């Protein structure tokens with residue numbers, strides 16, 4: 318299939334980051350701190366996500382926040398007291414680190430109130446987004462900065478119109494943890510057409526092993542569908558249910574495509590994945606990596622000897 322140019326399509330400029338979940342898998346750390354603020358090496362997980370949006374050309378960022386989310390707003394704001402102290406000390410390196418997050422993007426915030434599901438969180442973005450296509454990046458889903466995904470999704474959406482989801486092949490036994498897509502191939506090896514979506518299916522009923530991961534580029538018609546979507550699994554308004562309606566009827570908001578991602582991705586809301594993200598990213602760091610790798614090698618050798 319040849320991707321067609323969609324000349325009349327507006328350039329995507331807005332990113333929406335839902336970060337209003339309760340983070341119960343990470344208690345007690347998330348009792349008073351949003352899980353998106355947990356550090357991955359020395360940066361909060363959410364900063365990687367905002368950097369990813371900016372890296373894909375989206376510098377207007379709307380964060381959907383909730384209870385306990387004040388630290389998120391503070392992190393992307395100036396901290397004059399800290400800046401003054403570092404200026405007095407002449408510590409330019411740390412000053413740059415403090416200022417980095419506040420200079421990153423134009424940040425906007427809206428409160429979700431009751432966390433009534435991801436679909437409901439996305440719906441809270443409707444007044445800010447208006448009638449343009451927009452990106453959604455889940456605040457606890459970290460795509461390794463070395464494996465760009467969102468820029469490719471934006472490219473596909475701008476050529477095809479409609480909506481684009483990110484897909485990743487998972488072990489069939491794991492598909493019940495994700496939204497799952499039924500797909501058809503296209504002329505592009507990394508792009509598929511999505512014909513159906515099912516939220517967290519039983520492995521026996523899953524239409525494929527393509528899992529939907531936390532990056533989306535959506536047509537604004539999704540808002541109208543979300544307004545009419547009844548709470549689904551877990552009593553929450555599911556984004557997958559709305560996307561399923563888009564995939565089933567192209568006349569509503571255009572086609573739904575999937576970009577198949579083969580890079581590194583971490584669910585930082587899951588404790589095991591969170592630890593893996595830290596180890597991998599720490600190993601790659603120029604400042605910390607060499608020492609940390611040496612230590613890790615020794616630690617693994619000791620562990621192997623103990624087996």
Ligand code: UTP
Nearest residue numbers: 335336337338339340341342432433434438456
């Ligand atoms: P999760 O499924 O990880 O839920 O949400 P959660 O409540 O954050 O975490 P656990 O499962 O209790 O540990 C996926 C994404 O959707 C956002 C979350 O912040 C996360 O980025 N979300 C979820 C909302 O913004 N609002 C909601 O009502 C639900």
